[in-house]
Amino acid sequence: xxxxLFAEDDGDIARILRLSLCRxxxxxxxxxSDGATVEARALEFMPDLILLDxxxxxxxxxxxxxxxxxxxxxxxxxxxxxTAKAMRSELESLLSLGAAGVIIKPFNPIELPEQLKMYWxxxxx
Amino acid sequence: xxxxxxxxxxxxxxxxxxxxxxxxDLNIDQRDEFLAMINHELRTPLAxxxxxxxxxxxxxxxxADPEIxxxxxxxxxxxxRLERLVDDFLDFTQLEGNRLFINFxxxxxxxxxxxxxxxxxxxxxxLELVLETKLKDGLRxxxxxxxxxGQVINNLLTNAIKYSETKKQVFIELDLRETCGAKFLDIKIxxxxxxxxxxDLAKMFQKLSPVRTxxxxxxxxxxxxxxxxxxxxxxxxxxxNITSExxxxxxxxxxxxxxxxxxxxxxxxxxxxxxxxx
Numbered sequence: 001x002x003x004x005l006f007a008e009d010d011g012d013i014a015r016i017l018r019l020s021l022c023r024x025x026x027x028x029x030x031x032x033s034d035g036a037t038v039e040a041r042a043l044e045f046m047p048d049l050i051l052l053d054x055x056x057x058x059x060x061x062x063x064x065x066x067x068x069x070x071x072x073x074x075x076x077x078x079x080x081x082x083t084a085k086a087m088r089s090e091l092e093s094l095l096s097l098g099a100a101g102v103i104i105k106p107f108n109p110i111e112l113p114e115q116l117k118m119y120w121x122x123x124x125x
Numbered sequence: 126x127x128x129x130x131x132x133x134x135x136x137x138x139x140x141x142x143x144x145x146x147x148x149x150d151l152n153i154d155q156r157d158e159f160l161a162m163i164n165h166e167l168r169t170p171l172a173x174x175x176x177x178x179x180x181x182x183x184x185x186x187x188x189a190d191p192e193i194x195x196x197x198x199x200x201x202x203x204x205x206r207l208e209r210l211v212d213d214f215l216d217f218t219q220l221e222g223n224r225l226f227i228n229f230x231x232x233x234x235x236x237x238x239x240x241x242x243x244x245x246x247x248x249x250x251x252l253e254l255v256l257e258t259k260l261k262d263g264l265r266x267x268x269x270x271x272x273x274x275g276q277v278i279n280n281l282l283t284n285a286i287k288y289s290e291t292k293k294q295v296f297i298e299l300d301l302r303e304t305c306g307a308k309f310l311d312i313k314i315x316x317x318x319x320x321x322x323x324x325d326l327a328k329m330f331q332k333l334s335p336v337r338t339x340x341x342x343x344x345x346x347x348x349x350x351x352x353x354x355x356x357x358x359x360x361x362x363x364x365x366n367i368t369s370e371x372x373x374x375x376x377x378x379x380x381x382x383x384x385x386x387x388x389x390x391x392x393x394x395x396x397x398x399x400x401x402x403x
Contacts, residue, residue, distance in 0.1 A: 010169060016176035023180075055165060084168035090161065092226075105172035106208055109179050 004116060005030045006051035007038045007064060008082065013105070017051070020109030027113055035059030039067050042074050049120050051103075054083040054094070065097055080119050082107070160218050167211050175204045213349045220356045227360050229268045234310070235260065238299055241275050245282045251291040254282075259300040267310055267383060273357050274381075280354040281314050281377050288318035288375070301383075308383040313376060320371040330355050 004027055008014040014031060021029045030045045032038055035052070036059040042050060050068065054061035061081055068074045078100035083090065094102050100119045103112075178201040181187055187194050219225045235258055246254050278297075285295045298313040321329065330351050358365045362382045369375040 010173070012173035013169065013176070016173060016180070019180050020176065023183075084165045084172060105168045106175040107172065109176045110183060 001028050002026060002049070002117070002120065003028050003030070003045060003047040004049050004051060005032070005038070005042055005045055005047035006053075006082075007032050007035055007041075007056065007061070008051075008053040009033050009056045010053070013053070016109055017112075020112045021116075023110075024113035027116075035061060035064035038064040039071060039074065042068060042077065043071075046073075047077060049100075049116055050077055050079045051116070052079055052081050054081050054090075062094070062097060065099065069098070078119055080116065160215075164211070164215055167214075171204065171208055171211065175201070175208060178204055213353055216353050216357075217349055220353065225356075225360055227270050227273060229270055231266050232269050232271050232274070234267050234269070234299060237269075237271060237275060238278060238297065238312070241278045241282065242297060245279065245286055249286045249289070252286060252289055253292075253294045254286075254297065255294055256297045257299070259298070267381075269310075269381065270361060273361060277354055277357050277361070277363075277379060278312060278314075280350050281379070284350070285314050285316035285318065285375070285377075289316050290318070293317040302380075310381045310383055311378055312381075313378045315374060315376040317374045320373055321367075321369040321375055322371060326367065326369060 004021055006014070006017050006021075006029070008017055008031070011033075014033065018029060018031060021027050030041060030047065032041045035056045038050070038052065038059075052061040052064055056064070059067075061083075065079055065081075068077065068079060080101045080103060081094045081099050082103050082105065083094070084105040091102055100122070103115065107115075178197060181197050182194070182201060187197055216225070238256065238258075242254050242256050246252075282295070282297065289295055294317060296313070296315040298311070298315075300311045300313070302309045302311050355365055358379050358381075364380045366378045366380070367375065
């Protein structure tokens with residue numbers, strides 16, 4: 001069973017993410033609705049992959065990413081950003097942080113579980 | 126009578142964006158921030174809508190009722206149209222700002238073309254898409270931007286399909302040509318559609334100039350598609366030629382100049398500006 005933690009503040013998108021990932025019985029899902037609680041949830045759940053929305057209030061996706069990378073227990077967990085912006089400058093800057101990947105909204109919820117598995121596999125080669 | 130047009134480049138400076146976004150009232154960073162915000166605001170509800178529809182299509186209860194499935198499919202297709210419009214808007218603004226990111230990498234061209242043809246074929250099962258290649262196996266690997274190359278072929282093929290009547294054929298040919306020691310990759314797309322008049326041919330590559338053909342589907346008629354396609358071809362070191370005859374069909378050839386690897390980095394930062402020649 002692979003464990004995925006996602007952080008998404010938009011309730012509708014969070015619901016789509018949950019429905020999408022729960023379609024795959026080999027994935028267990030934990031979620032939080034802001035960047036501020038990602039570290040605590042990750043320590044509790046120890047996911048195989050973290051999916052972070054970029055535009056979250058209070059603590060943004062990139063800020064939450066920085067917090068995770070400073071934590072010895074969490075720093076090696078691959079992080080994939082989820083963003084609706086899709087501007088060249090933003091994509092480049094997200095990848096330069098050291099993210100495993102970036103998924104652009106709108107994403108295909110049918111293909112998302114396999115897409116995340118590919119990132120997971122790639123990060124563990 | 127056949128009419129031809131060669132588009133070697135295209136002027137990307139012109140009307141298209143609100144004046145305040147070009148006149149200097151906003152600097153480049155502010156403009157990028159504004160565009161990023163608009164893009165974000167459009168994509169977020171679109172992501173919920175498209176996600177919900179995709180999941181709904183896979184529900185057994187939806188599959189069991191043809192009428193419900195048809196309505197979901199209709200909403201899904203309209204959503205994808207909207208998604209494409211948002212993508213085109215983003216590409217357009219990046220082309221306007223000359224900030225399009227081109228990433229040359231080695232690709233198997235035939236495989237890339239086959240994938241694109243498969244995707245396009247899904248939309249019109251009543252047509253025959255014929256893919257022919259004159260490339261030898263060893264020449265299938267070329268240096269292109271995989272995403273943008275696919276986008277160009279997809280846009281041109283979608284147009285050819287859109288304007289074709291049922292049971293007609295659309296031909297796609299792939300060839301490597303050598304002229305004066307330079308290598309060019311040619312992709313030719315030929316349809317048996319109604320053809321294009323000389324008047325429409327002259328204006329169809331200008332931005333926001335949709336050409337409306339009776340009987341064609343209403344997909345993507347905002348007039349940005351061919352403008353973006355032409356600019357992308359130019360950014361990929363290419364040239365686009367179009368020949369059309371009313372009542373017979375249209376043939377579009379895109380030719381990409383094949384660079385050596387040490388020339389690619391400078392090409393990546395090359396301007397995407399261009400000017401239209403008829």
